[in-house]
Amino acid sequence: MTPSTPTLSVKDLRVGSPFNELLHGISFEIAAGERVGLIGESGSGKSLTATSVMGLLPETLMATGTINLNGIDADLLTASERRLNRLRGNTMAMVFQEPMTALNPLMRVGAQVAEIMMVHRTERGRRQARQRAVELLARVKLPNPAEAALAFPHQLSGGQRQRVMLAMALANDPQLLLCDEPTTALDVTVQAEVLKLIGDLVTDRGTALLLITHDIAVVAEVCQRVLVMYQGDIVEDGPVGRVLTAPQHPYTRKLIAASDLSSVDDRGRLHTMSMPVIATPPAAASSPRPSQADAAAAPILLPHRAAHQRLEQGGPPVIFNEVAGAGAIRVRGLSRQYRRRGGGLFAPAPIVHGLREVSFDVAEGQRFGIVGESGSGKSTLMRILCALDQPTSGAVDVLGQSIGGASERQLRDFRSQVQIVFQDPMGSLDPRMKVRDIVAEPLHHVGRAEAQARVEAQLAAVGLDADVMHRHPHQFSGGQRQRISIARALITRPRVLVADEAVSALDVSVRAQVLNLLADLVDEYQLTLVFVSHDLGVIRHLCDTVAVISDGRIVECGPTASVYDRPLHPYTRQLVSATPSMDELARRVIA
Incomplete structure (x- = not known):
């Protein structure tokens, strides 16, 4: 491979259906060992670009232009499926966004890594391929690689599954590696580890990298150059440092502004891509959001450092954020244990501790954040607060009602007073129902005319027109x-x-819009908000108080600004250091 010949060359690539063009003649090159990021919003054409290179476009789409891979004498757009099959996984490889759907759930992960080498005959036999698979799993820093090779995908965490995908992609030393949103669903600490791993591996092997993401902070961690994509066109191309600090295109400037959770306007709202933004509701103006300083001065909080010292000294369970009088939520000594299958014929099933002696209070009208990694106990705590799960021990009172042991009949009124918004709206909305019926579903004993009026008003409150009521979720x-x-x-x-x-x-742009909307609605409806996240940056922007949870325990709690700026627990410091800061990234890439 000569230095003058790029590993990947894309010229005038156009992709579309008979009715619409989706990519409008894009062109770019990637040299050997070069790390290039491709950023943009959903629908901008990023994944279409990657699937075009891999020859994985659906039959309903047509592509024109040329895509050349160094050392391959055929245009990849016109190459036969047989030729492409020899190249995929060997000369070029791809890491997909969701490893659980890309991995075979019925095969052990070691066998799946070995299969890549067996298909392309890069190892002499099955035994050698299995041994090489364990070596690759060790190379991507999977704990206990020999044991991990015998696991099925569902027995691994999200970060571990993504490492398996990376091992498969690098098994045959490809010239070109494409990563399509490889860290979107990962915790910040796992994301930092996976990004460093990708950067180190492609640098060691001299592999050309195309990293696709909507987050410029991810690109700044790994890449040398960035391509900015907007509505099927590449609108900016340049070194990461220059694009991050001096973007030329208006869209790039808006994208960077929307990525920065510390940058707000004079009303405390995040910058968004779409203009104009939804106006602040009148009630929100009369009930301004308390500042971080006001929250820190409030007398309801247990002193931050004193609480942490009591936890370290092994004293009785700490009651964080103790409220004088009746609050919205009161939790005391909450524990939740599960029994995991697979204890053996005579051995008892092992016990998993989801929550361990958790105690805290949430005051009326407070914005309370719960932050931690996957498996830390966040979702278990959320389910118990919403009466979707029962604690093993301890007491939980929400709005004056005890949750532990309550029947569904007793919880009927509770369910109208405590509502939940899930991570994946497509999974929580019935695909067969129209929006009108989805939004009206919680209304009981309400006439059709009143329900229709309330649905229209509620959709308007979240910035949607009334005509959306007759559409289905997949149309949004x-x-x-x-x-x-x-x-x-x-x-x-x-x-x-x-x-x-x-x-x-x-x-990032849609995230800013939804966070602004939530802040406005919490003020307008005078809600008590419990916001669960693995992203401390989101929590810092939206919440006045944060509880950091690790291994089922609250290890730190206090005013968000105090916990973020002066973390006391090592786990909190690890979370804070792993949360990307636009200012820090800009200084790093310039240096």
């Missing part, structure tokens, strides 16, 4: 579906709103 974007979920949650006029990773799967 991810951000619009999340707005529908919020409308459904607020239709009963709840007092407590629980949001479980409500923005983690959204583009």
Whole structure:
């Protein structure tokens, strides 16, 4: 491979259907060992570009132009399927966004890594391929690689499955590696590890990298050059440092502004891509959001450092954020244990501790954030607060009602007062129902005319027109579906709103819109908000108080600004350091 010949050359690539053109003649090159990022919102054409290179476009789409891979004498757009099959997984490889759908659930992961080498005959036999698979799993830093090779995909965490995908992609030393949103659904600490791993591996092997993402912070961690894509066109191309600090195109400037959760306007709202933004509701103006300083000065909080010292000294369970008098939520000594299958014929099933002696209070009208990695206990705590699960021990009172042991009949009124917004709106909205029926579903004993009027008003409150009522969920974007979920949650006029990773799967621009909307609605409806996330940056922007949870325990709690700026627990410091900061990234790429 000569230095003058790029590993990948794309010229005048156009992709479209008979009715619409989706890519409008894009061109770019990637040299050997070069790390290039491709950023843009959903629908901009990023994944279409990758699938065009891999020859995986659906039959309903047509592509023109040329795509050349160094050392291959055929245009990949016109190459036969047989030729492409020899190249995929060997000369070029791809890491997909969701490893659980890309991995075979019926095969052990070691066998899947070995299969790549067996198909392309890069190892002499099955035994050698299996041994090489274990070596590759060790190379991507999977704990206990020999044991991990015997596991099925569902027995691994999201970050571990993504490492398996990376091992498969690099098994045959490809010239070109394409990564399509490889870290979108990962925790910040796991994301940082996977990004460093990708950067190190492609640097060691001299592999050309095309990293596709909607988050410029991810590109800044790994890439040397960035391509900015907007509505099927590449609108900017340049070194990461220059694009990050001095973007030329207006779209790039808006994308960077929307990525920065510390940058707000004079009303405390995040910058968004679409203009104009939804106006602040009148009630929100009369009930301004308390500042971080006000929250820190409030007398309801247990002193931050004192609470941490009590936890370290092994004293009795700490009651974080103790409220004088009746609060919205009161949790004391909460524990939840599960029994995992597979204990053996005579051995008892092992016990998994989801929550361990958790105690805290949430005051009326407070914005309470719960942050931690996957498996830390966040979702278990959320399910118990919403009466979707029962604690093993301890007491939970929400709005004065005890949750432990309550029957469904006793919880009927509770469910109208406590509502939840889930991470994946497509999974929580019935695909067979129209929006009108989805939003009206929680309304009981309400006439059709009144329900129709309330649905129209609620959709307007979340920034959707009345004509969306007659459409189905699949006809909307991810951000619009999340707005529908919020409308459904607020239709009963709840007092407590629980949001479980409500923005983690959204583009940065849509994320800013939804966070602004949530802040406005919490003020307008005077809600108590419990926001669960693995992203401390999102929590810092939206919440006045945060509890950091690790291994089923709350290890730190206090005013968000205090916990973020002066973390006391090592786990909190790890979370804070793994959360990308636009200013820090800009200084790093310039240096």
